[in-house]
Amino acid sequence: MAEEAKKLAAYAAVDNHVQNNQAVGVGSGSTIVYAARQLILQHGLSLSDLDRHPELDVAIDGADEVDARLTLIKGGGGCLTQEKIVAGCAKQFVVIADFRKDSKVLGQQWKKGVPIEVIPMAHVPVSRTIVRRFGGVANLRMAVSKAGPVVTDNCNFILDWKFDGAQDWTEVNTAIKMIPGVVETGLFVGMADRAYFGMEDGSVQVR
Numbered sequence: 015m016a017e018e019a020k021k022l023a024a025y026a027a028v029d030n031h032v033q034n035n036q037a038v039g040v041g042s043g044s045t046i047v048y049a050a051r052q053l054i055l056q057h058g059l060s061l062s063d064l065d066r067h068p069e070l071d072v073a074i075d076g077a078d079e080v081d082a083r084l085t086l087i088k089g090g091g092g093c094l095t096q097e098k099i100v101a102g103c104a105k106q107f108v109v110i111a112d113f114r115k116d117s118k119v120l121g122q123q124w125k126k127g128v129p130i131e132v133i134p135m136a137h138v139p140v141s142r143t144i145v146r147r148f149g150g151v152a153n154l155r156m157a158v159s160k161a162g163p164v165v166t167d168n169c170n171f172i173l174d175w176k177f178d179g180a181q182d183w184t185e186v187n188t189a190i191k192m193i194p195g196v197v198e199t200g201l202f203v204g205m206a207d208r209a210y211f212g213m214e215d216g217s218v219q220v221r
C-alpha cells in the first residue's frame with residue numbers, strides 16, 4: 015500500500031514539474047527511487063553535479079514528515095546536508111511522500127526526532143546545548159550493527175533530537191545552526207514549494 019502510494023506521488027511530481035532538457039536535482043530514499051526511475055525512462059536523465067549545474071530547474075525529494083506549512087523533517091537516511099544543498103540550488107523544490115508522512119504538526123508522524131549533522135568531536139556539547147535550550151533528548155545515531163555511530167557522506171555524526179511539542183521551526187532551525195559544531199539540521203523551513211502525497215485510495219493529494 016505505502017509502496018504504491020510512493021510511486022503515485024513520484025510519478026505525479028515528475029509529470030507536473032519536469033520537462034526535457036532541465037537540470038533536475040534528486041535526493042535519496044525509497045520514494046525518490048520511483049521518480050529517478052521515471053526521469054530516466056521519460057526524459058533520458060544523464061548524471062551531473064553541482065560543479066557543472068549549480069542552478070537546478072527543479073529538485074525532487076522524499077521527506078520523513080511534512081507539516082501543513084510544508085516544513086519538513088528530513089534526514090532519516092542521514093543525507094540531510096547534501097539534500098538541503100541540492101534543494102537550495104533549485105528554482106523549485108518538490109516533495110514526494112506517501113500518506114504516512116502527512117502531518118498537521120511536526121512530530122505527529124515521525125517519532126525519531128529531527129536529525130542534526132554534527133562534527134564528530136562536538137557531538138556531546140551540541141547535544142547538551144540543544145537539550146538545555148529546547149528540551150527533549152538528542153541521541154547519537156548508532157549503526158544498526160551497534161558497532162559505532164552512523165557516519166554521514168561528509169564524515170560527520172548525526173544526533174536525533176526528539177523534541178517536546180510544537181515549536182517555532184524558523185527560530186529553532188536558526189538557533190541550532192548557530193551552535194558551534196552543527197553542520198546542518200534536518201529541518202527544511204520555507205524551502206518546499208509543493209508536496210505530493212500518494213494516498214491509500216490511489217489518489218494523489220497536492221499541497
Ligand code: 5RP
Pocket residue numbers: 041042043044045046075076077078087088089090091092093094097
Ligand atoms: C534521507 C531523506 C529521505 O528523503 C527521507 O528519509 C525519506 O525517505 P523515504 O522516501 O525512504 O521514506 O531525507 O536523508
